[in-house]
Amino acid sequence: MSQQKPTAIVVCPGRGGYNKPELGSISRKYGKQKHWLDAWDERRHSLGAATVTELDQAQKFDFKRHLHAENSAALIYAAGYLDYQAIKDDYDIVAVTGNSMGWYTALSCAGVWDPVNAMDIVTDMARNTADAQGAQLIFPLTDANWKPQPEFQAAITEMLNELRNELFESIYYGGYILLSGTERAIKQVAGKLPKVDDRFPLILPGHAAFHSPLMQQASQRALANWSVEHFNQPALPLIDGRGHIWQRPAVDLNDLRGYTFNHQVAQTYNFTRALEVAVREFAPDKLLLLGPGNSLGGAVGQTLAMMNWRNIHDKQSFVQQQERDDAAVISLGLT
Known part of the structure; x- marks a missing residue:
C-alpha cells in the first residue's frame, strides 16, 4: 500500500x-x-x-x-x-x-x-x-514577540481618518500593515507614526501606491x-x-x-x-x-x-x- x-x-x-x-x-x-x-x-x-x-x-x-x-x-x-x-x-x-x-x-x-x-x-x-503614482509604507501591528499592540492600530486608524482619499490600507501582512497613498500623505504618516525598533515606519523604496484606488x-x-x-x-x-x-x-x-x-x-x-x-x-x-x-x-x-x-x-x-x-x-x- x-x-x-x-x-x-x-x-x-x-x-x-x-x-x-x-x-x-x-x-x-x-x-x-x-x-x-x-x-x-x-x-x-x-x-x-x-x-x-x-x-x-x-x-x-x-x-x-x-x-x-x-x-x-x-x-x-x-x-x-x-x-x-x-x-x-x-x-x-x-x-x-x-x-x-x-x-x-x-x-x-x-x-x-x-x-x-x-x-x-x-x-x-x-x-x-x-x-503609477504614490508611495507605500510598512508599519508593525505587533511587538517583537508578535503580540498585538492596539495602540499601533489606533495610530494607523487616526492617520487614515485624517488623510481620507489620500491614504489607504494596502496590505494586511501578518503582524504588519502596508499603507499606500500620495507621496505627500505617506511622508506625513512617516513623520507622525511612533518610531518602532529604529526601523518603522519604513517607506518602501521604488514602490508606488499598490493595492489602492491610486492604481x-x-x-x-x-x-x-x-x-x-x-x-x-x-x-x-x-x-x-x-x-x-x-x-x-x-x-x-x-x-x-x-x-x-x-x-x-x-x-x-x-x-x-x-x-x-x-x-x-x-x-x-x-x-x-x-x-x-x-x-x-x-x-x-x-x-x-x-x-x-x-x-x-x-x-x-x-x-x-x-x-x-x-x-x-x-x-x-x-x-
Missing part, C-alpha cells in the same frame, strides 16, 4: 523575494526544468526585456537592475513556479494562495493561467504599475490588455486577497478576471485573511512557502500566532515548532 501524501497549502510570495542572496538560485536549483526557463527567456526576449537566465546568472547582483519592477517580477514568478513544480507531486496540494504579486504565481500553480503566457502578463503588469489607471489598462480567454477553470482551490475561495466548477471566469485586474490591483490585499481562510477551511498538514527567499516566513508565523494554530501563539512558540523534525511550515526558498 502506498503511503498517503501529506496535505499542503501552497503560499506564493510577492515583491521583494529575490535579493542578493538569491542570485543564481534559479539556475542552480532548476537545471532539470530548463524547458520552462527557455520558454520564459524566449518570451522575455520578444518583449525586449532581460531574460530570467541572464538576470539570474549575472556575475553580481545589481540593485538597480535586479530590483527594477519588470525584472524583479519575472524572477519572483519564475522561482516560485519552479518551486511549485519541484514539490507538487510530493504533497496532496489542497489549496493555493499568495501575497500581492503572488496572486499571479498562484493563478499559474492552480492552472488558471498557462505558465508560459503568464510570464507575459507578469511582465506587462510590472511595466503597467511601474509608473485605477493601471487596472483599466490591464483590463484592456488581457481578455478572459487567458483564464481557465482552476484545477485547485484559490484563496484571494479578500479571503474568497475560487473553486471549480463554479468559477465565473469573467469574475475571476475582474478580481485579478481590478479589485486585486486597486483595493486592499488582505494576505492575513487569505491565509486564515486557507488554514481553517482546508486544515493542511503543511504550509509550503514558495521561493525565492523567505520573505513570507515572518508574516505566515505571525498569522498562525494570531490564530493560535497548533499552539503557536507568539514568536517563541513558532520558532520552537519550526525546530521540530515535523515542522508544519516549510520555506522552499531556503532549501
Whole structure:
C-alpha cells in the first residue's frame, strides 16, 4: 500500500523575494526544468526585456537592475513556479494562495493561467504599475514577540481618518500593515507614526501606491490588455486577497478576471485573511512557502500566532515548532 501524501497549502510570495542572496538560485536549483526557463527567456526576449537566465546568472547582483519592477517580477514568478513544480507531486496540494504579486504565481500553480503566457502578463503588469503614482509604507501591528499592540492600530486608524482619499490600507501582512497613498500623505504618516525598533515606519523604496484606488489607471489598462480567454477553470482551490475561495466548477471566469485586474490591483490585499481562510477551511498538514527567499516566513508565523494554530501563539512558540523534525511550515526558498 502506498503511503498517503501529506496535505499542503501552497503560499506564493510577492515583491521583494529575490535579493542578493538569491542570485543564481534559479539556475542552480532548476537545471532539470530548463524547458520552462527557455520558454520564459524566449518570451522575455520578444518583449525586449532581460531574460530570467541572464538576470539570474549575472556575475553580481545589481540593485538597480535586479530590483527594477519588470525584472524583479519575472524572477519572483519564475522561482516560485519552479518551486511549485519541484514539490507538487510530493504533497496532496489542497489549496493555493499568495501575497500581492503572488496572486499571479498562484493563478499559474492552480492552472488558471498557462505558465508560459503568464510570464507575459507578469511582465506587462510590472511595466503597467511601474509608473503609477504614490508611495507605500510598512508599519508593525505587533511587538517583537508578535503580540498585538492596539495602540499601533489606533495610530494607523487616526492617520487614515485624517488623510481620507489620500491614504489607504494596502496590505494586511501578518503582524504588519502596508499603507499606500500620495507621496505627500505617506511622508506625513512617516513623520507622525511612533518610531518602532529604529526601523518603522519604513517607506518602501521604488514602490508606488499598490493595492489602492491610486492604481485605477493601471487596472483599466490591464483590463484592456488581457481578455478572459487567458483564464481557465482552476484545477485547485484559490484563496484571494479578500479571503474568497475560487473553486471549480463554479468559477465565473469573467469574475475571476475582474478580481485579478481590478479589485486585486486597486483595493486592499488582505494576505492575513487569505491565509486564515486557507488554514481553517482546508486544515493542511503543511504550509509550503514558495521561493525565492523567505520573505513570507515572518508574516505566515505571525498569522498562525494570531490564530493560535497548533499552539503557536507568539514568536517563541513558532520558532520552537519550526525546530521540530515535523515542522508544519516549510520555506522552499531556503532549501
